[in-house]
Amino acid sequence: MISTLLPGILLLSRLFGGAAPHPPAPAQYTFKKLAWSDEFNYTGLPDSTKWGYDVGGSGWGNKEEQYYTKARRENARVEGGNLVIEARKEALVAGNPYTSARLLSRGKGGSQLYGRFEIRAKIPAARGTWPAIWMLPDKNPYGNHSWPDNGEIDIMEHVGYDPNVIHATTHCKAYYFRINTQKTGITKLPDATTAFHVYSVEWTPETITAQIDGQLYFAHRNEGTGWETWPWDQPFHLLLNIAVGGEWGGLKGIDEAPFPQQMLVDYVRFYRMSKS
Secondary structure, X not given: OEEEEEOOEEEEEEEEOOOOOOOOOOOOEEEEXXXXXXXXXXXXXXXXXXOEEEOEOOOOOOOEOEEEOOOOOOOEEEEOOEEEEEEEEEEEEOOEEEEEXXXXXXXXXXXXXXXXXXXEEEOOOOOOEEEEEEEEEOOOOOOOOOOOXXXXXXXXXXXXXXXXXXXXXXXXXXXXXHHOOOEEEEEEOOOOOOOOEEEEEEEOOOXXXXXXXXXXXXXXXXXXXXXXXXXXXXXXXXXXXXXXXXXXXXXOOOOOOOOOEEEEEEEEEEEEEEEO
16 A cells, blocks of 8 residues: 655555554754765775675575675676676576675674664666665674574665565564564665665664665664564674575566676765764
């Protein structure tokens, strides 16, 4: 059901695990101090002082079909003022008919507890692509010391078979997709695959909220009931990737014809949280 129309964004009232988001209470915090960034104003491989790589093709827990490479220009490079993450139809490793890249900021100064995390990006369009801008914890102190007990923040996810529908989601022990309790905001962004947009999350001790171009469309509030519902009290780092196929991305198959497919990232910026 369509609940409201915002400039350039059609907001849907599907919010798993709760009602559609309301504007947060009067701001207790500001997010003005830039803490970490990459403006991608250079050419070549991604800056190795800021980015590392997840590497492999094991399906990544979702039956994905890509092999993530390391420091390979065909899959991750900086040119024209943008980071280019490129998924390609090629079998470099047996059992993986596609290659791609998954960059992460862990161990490179790009980890932070609370703040505003802002990424300006344009995402791919092909059926079977599954681009994501998301966050994971640096450590895993809770529960069984693995996912989802220690949390995940999905700033932006998009599956190519459902074009221009953007998802922001939080996962934890009590709320995650395999038990269909995840907290998710879903919005229609008509030009998501043809134009750049600013995808952001503001994370405080009380709330995690997601915005596109400054428009709020998701809010998850801290229930105060412990780590099972709120593990977001520790530093997280950023991940940028394009998956191919998988349980969600490949739900309606993969259209091979449009490959290669790219996600372009104009900048990444982390801002510190301060009391107002």
